[in-house]
Amino acid sequence: MLSNLVPDLPAEPLIRIRPGRSWLAVDIRDLWSYRELLYFLTWRDLKVRYKQTSLGVTWAIIQPLFTMLIFTIFFGRLAKVPSDGVPYPIFVFAGVLLWTFFSNAVTTSANSLVSNSNLLTKVYFPRLLVPAAAVVAGLVDLLVAFAVLVGLMIYYKVAVTWTILLLPLPILLTTVLALATGTWLAALNVKYRDIRFAVPFVIQLWMFVSPIIYPTDFVPQKWRWLLALNPLTGTIEGFRTALFGHRPFNLSLITISALITFGLLLYATYVFWRMEETFADII
Amino acid sequence: MTPIIKVQDLGKRYQIGAREEAYETLREAIVGVVRSPLQRFARNRSAADVLWALRDVSFEVEPGEVVGIIGRNGAGKSTLLKILSRITKPTSGGVDLYGRVGSLLEVGTGFHPELTGRENIYLNGAILGMPRAEIRRKFDEIVEFAEIDKFLDTPVKRYSSGMYVRLAFAVAAHLEPEILIVDEVLAVGDASFQKKCLGKMGQVAKQGRTVLFVSHNMPAVKSLCGRAILLSAGRISQDGSVNEVVNSYLTADSDEIARTGIIPDDAPRLYGTDEAKLRSVHLTDLDGNDVSQLYLGQPCRLVMNFEVFKELLDACIEVGIIAMDGTHVTNSNSIDDGQLPLHLTSGPQTITLEMEPGLLPRQYTFLIGLHHSSGLTIEWIERALDFTVLRVAETGTDSYRWPAVRGYVRPAARWFGPDSFGSTDLRSAVGGVPEDLAVGGYK
Numbered sequence: 001m002l003s004n005l006v007p008d009l010p011a012e013p014l015i016r017i018r019p020g021r022s023w024l025a026v027d028i029r030d031l032w033s034y035r036e037l038l039y040f041l042t043w044r045d046l047k048v049r050y051k052q053t054s055l056g057v058t059w060a061i062i063q064p065l066f067t068m069l070i071f072t073i074f075f076g077r078l079a080k081v082p083s084d085g086v087p088y089p090i091f092v093f094a095g096v097l098l099w100t101f102f103s104n105a106v107t108t109s110a111n112s113l114v115s116n117s118n119l120l121t122k123v124y125f126p127r128l129l130v131p132a133a134a135v136v137a138g139l140v141d142l143l144v145a146f147a148v149l150v151g152l153m154i155y156y157k158v159a160v161t162w163t164i165l166l167l168p169l170p171i172l173l174t175t176v177l178a179l180a181t182g183t184w185l186a187a188l189n190v191k192y193r194d195i196r197f198a199v200p201f202v203i204q205l206w207m208f209v210s211p212i213i214y215p216t217d218f219v220p221q222k223w224r225w226l227l228a229l230n231p232l233t234g235t236i237e238g239f240r241t242a243l244f245g246h247r248p249f250n251l252s253l254i255t256i257s258a259l260i261t262f263g264l265l266l267y268a269t270y271v272f273w274r275m276e277e278t279f280a281d282i283i
Numbered sequence: 284m285t286p287i288i289k290v291q292d293l294g295k296r297y298q299i300g301a302r303e304e305a306y307e308t309l310r311e312a313i314v315g316v317v318r319s320p321l322q323r324f325a326r327n328r329s330a331a332d333v334l335w336a337l338r339d340v341s342f343e344v345e346p347g348e349v350v351g352i353i354g355r356n357g358a359g360k361s362t363l364l365k366i367l368s369r370i371t372k373p374t375s376g377g378v379d380l381y382g383r384v385g386s387l388l389e390v391g392t393g394f395h396p397e398l399t400g401r402e403n404i405y406l407n408g409a410i411l412g413m414p415r416a417e418i419r420r421k422f423d424e425i426v427e428f429a430e431i432d433k434f435l436d437t438p439v440k441r442y443s444s445g446m447y448v449r450l451a452f453a454v455a456a457h458l459e460p461e462i463l464i465v466d467e468v469l470a471v472g473d474a475s476f477q478k479k480c481l482g483k484m485g486q487v488a489k490q491g492r493t494v495l496f497v498s499h500n501m502p503a504v505k506s507l508c509g510r511a512i513l514l515s516a517g518r519i520s521q522d523g524s525v526n527e528v529v530n531s532y533l534t535a536d537s538d539e540i541a542r543t544g545i546i547p548d549d550a551p552r553l554y555g556t557d558e559a560k561l562r563s564v565h566l567t568d569l570d571g572n573d574v575s576q577l578y579l580g581q582p583c584r585l586v587m588n589f590e591v592f593k594e595l596l597d598a599c600i601e602v603g604i605i606a607m608d609g610t611h612v613t614n615s616n617s618i619d620d621g622q623l624p625l626h627l628t629s630g631p632q633t634i635t636l637e638m639e640p641g642l643l644p645r646q647y648t649f650l651i652g653l654h655h656s657s658g659l660t661i662e663w664i665e666r667a668l669d670f671t672v673l674r675v676a677e678t679g680t681d682s683y684r685w686p687a688v689r690g691y692v693r694p695a696a697r698w699f700g701p702d703s704f705g706s707t708d709l710r711s712a713v714g715g716v717p718e719d720l721a722v723g724g725y726k
Contacts, residue, residue: 009285009287009346009381009382010381013289013379013380013381014380014381014382014383015369015378015379015380015384016377016378016379016380017366017367017369017372017373017377017378017379017380018372018373018377019372019373019374019375019376019377020372036409036414036415037409037410039409040405040406040409040410043406044395044398044402044406047397047398047402048395048397048398051397051398051438052397118389118392118393119392119393119410120370121365121370122370122388122389122392122393123368123370123386123388123392123393123410123411124368124369124370124384124386125410125412277371277372280365280370280371281297281371
């Protein structure tokens with residue numbers, strides 16, 4: 001009587017649990033089947049972020065806006081930092097916009113596994129989704145703050161050229177870089193809680209070695225190769241070029257950034273994949 | 284029939300020594316890497332640093348079976364479930380699963396206190412592996428089951444703990460995997476909701492799905508499962524029909540408890556709510572000295588230490604005396620003789636029963652129960668403390684003289700007859716009761 005209720009079993013096991021690591025290919029298939037969870041985790045991060053705040057999502061605008069104002073006063077007006085012929089406020093706002101997204105995304109994703117430890121020890125899902133959701137949630141804030149940039153561009157009467165079509169590319173590169181850095185740090189953070197202290201400090205230093213308050217040309221020629229090793233250099237440079245069309249694209253710089261970014265992504269996913277199986281035991 | 288779960292030689296080893304823990308910080312990891320070539324020679328990993336939470340565990344489960352996993356804390360139950368639900372990896376052996384797995388290791392996994400009930404239903408469903416369309420389809424059913432429709436748009440941090448648990452269980456109960464893994468979720472919530480949860484799980488089983496159920500709640504295991512697996516120290520010590528396995532689990536464990544009178548938190552209990560627990564029992568003489576044997580006819584005190592978690596307004600305590608052959612000899616209840624129910628406040632509570640049991644020489648055990656005066660059982664330890672009644676009285680003027688003991692109780696009695704006595708004065712011979720008759724020798 002029961003047997004007709006029992007579903008037919010597949011010939012091959014659906015899930016094989018064995019010691020050691022699974023094949024990367026298996027994990028990627030798994031990741032795809034859990035894509036809806038990425039949506040829900042992102043949605044949760046967004047919902048929770050501005051709960052019980054009176055300004056709500058306005059915070060996504062306030063942060064870069066005020067940073068821009070301070071930078072404009074101190075670096076643009078007082079220190080007279082050049083800005084490639086673009087009005088300094090929008091020049092620096094473009095940089096700050098991308099940077100705020102990057103730094104928030106890296107910081108939250110680096111802490112994401114540890115702060116979701118109750119999930120990690122109680123239910124199975126591809127762990128990569130946790131830091132990924134933190135990055136995607138940051139992307140939404142970026143879109144909101146982007147409206148301010150559009151406003152500023154209209155105010156300063158910056159003409160938009162065909163280069164605007166390339167805008168998604170630097171945004172994609174920044175997202176991938178944030179994902180790579182965030183997942184790598186998140187995995188390390190499970191084992192070494194030092195990461196929690198190191199991240200804010202490293203992020204702060206990173207800002208100054210990225211062309212956010214200054215253009216790449218500001219750095220003497222002989223040190224520019226060093227600046228190019230920072231994957232954000234070509235990306236931010238490309239972001240501004242796409243927006244303002246004020247200069248030709250520096251293709252070599254963007255290519256270096258892209259290569260380093262994807263290289264880091266490969267390395268980070270490898271580290272993550274290697275450490276993933278021990279997360280539940282050591283977190 | 285082909286199995287839906289195949290577990291073969293499964294083992295999980297944990298490192299409990301200092302070696303791994305010392306790697307907690309980056310600096311130590313760096314130092315460790317530098318030093319490790321030396322350390323590898325200097326120190327072999329000793330066996331004491333290693334804990335096998337599971338070892339050589341093999342079993343198969345057929346589709347539609349409902350299997351209870353039982354055992355003391357630390358027996359490996361949770362580790363087994365964690366491996367089956369892919370939260371942690373085994374060290375050796377393997378598992379093949381021929382169906383989707385839904386696991387419920389904790390009620391409310393992934394609930395976010397800031398989100399509303401409605402939002403948490405979606406989030407929790409997604410975390411447990413339910414597609415969005417399925418959650419939407421079952422949404423009303425979940426809300427109805429949880430009885431929270433008025434609070435659907437309130438953040439769950441404002442929920443009472445009962446509402447929280449109801450909502451969490453409701454979401455999980457509507458999962459539809461082929462294999463459902465459940466850990467001790469019924470330990471929460473009030474009695475009526477527990478009943479509802481059990482009903483729901485029984486329903487799940489009737490739909491032909493396979494359920495693995497870990498619990499300390501023996502009545503629940505007995506009523507839900509057809510088969511049980513008893514784990515002890517990481518190995519399967521018994522696998523068979525639920526009644527057989529549960530009974531042997533209950534008796535194996537009670538020897539140690541009954542010898543010491545100390546009742547561990549996870550002692551197997553056949554009934555009870557979580558409002559209070561019996562912690563320890565002593566038998567003393569009237570001077571307060573601990574004893575494990577009573578002289579024939581000796582009055583005694585039974586001192587029971589309870590821990591009350593939730594204030595009890597109408598408690599009554601029952602003490603039964605059971606002979607080792609299983610005969611329930613006699614029973615005393617704190618509300619006997621029209622006495623009022625007890626009011627027990629939260630915290631430790633000591634209750635003393637003084638009595639003259641009037642037992643014949645045998646081995647006995649105390650049964651202790653704590654109930655609401657309505658009859659609902661709060662705590663129930665069937666074999667709390669063993670004791671022996673000796674063949675001699677404390678004064679030495681009385682003894683039980685016959686090798687075979689017939690009956691259990693010697694009533695308070697007076698005899699009448701002719702005023703003449705026989706020629707042997709037994710009283711002078713009392714000191715001479717043969718040693719082997721003093722304790723043993725009765726059946």
